[in-house]
Amino acid sequence: DGGITQSPKYLFRKEGQNVTLSCEQNLNHDAMYWYRQDPGQGLRLIYYSQIVNDFQKGDIAEGYSVSREKKESFPLTVTSAQKNPTAFYLCASSTGQKNTGELFFGEGSRLTVL
């Protein structure tokens, strides 16, 4: 079945460590997105990519980095520069062609900084 796979589902890290969250899709979608979710804050856009080898910052990109070397993959690195990284991270994709904006989401990754 087509879908979006995020891993790991749960991740713990110590302060000062970088961590990379994986997002893979087999929907043949052009566009991919990373959102951060905090209680009562809704979803806030971190980065998005409309095409391979290109990506744009969202509203809260500071302390995060991404790459888009393959159409299927859009990993997110949470760096030590991110001051409050404990959150639920959601990856999504959309067709990108005649884009209607509809997003398809993965199951999320919960990052906890100890």
Add this chain to the structure above:
Amino acid sequence: AQSVTQPDIHITVSEGASLELRCNYSYGATPYLFWYVQSPGQGLQLLLKYFSGDTLVQGIKGFEAEFKRSQSSFNLRKPSVHWSDAAEYFCAVGPRGAGTALIFGKGTTLSVSS
């Protein structure tokens, strides 16, 4: 600035009663409109969407929403709530044809009492 407002943070409805979740948006033009639902610790699932045409749209699980241009609203309704509807609901807006990311409201948590 583009924004989505969901005025109700938390709503409790009796099982079998009707439901209305409010959503107002601020946008330069008529956007694409969406409602998503999220169960705890899960990704988001699309309930319904409005692109054009009939302003009353039907979705999955018996939900419907009505687009009112004059009020910049896109309220979600269900005539009879089931205990399994307890979840968090997000309204989202997006640009037409531009391929950029959706803007989400902060969500409304629905509790269902027996």
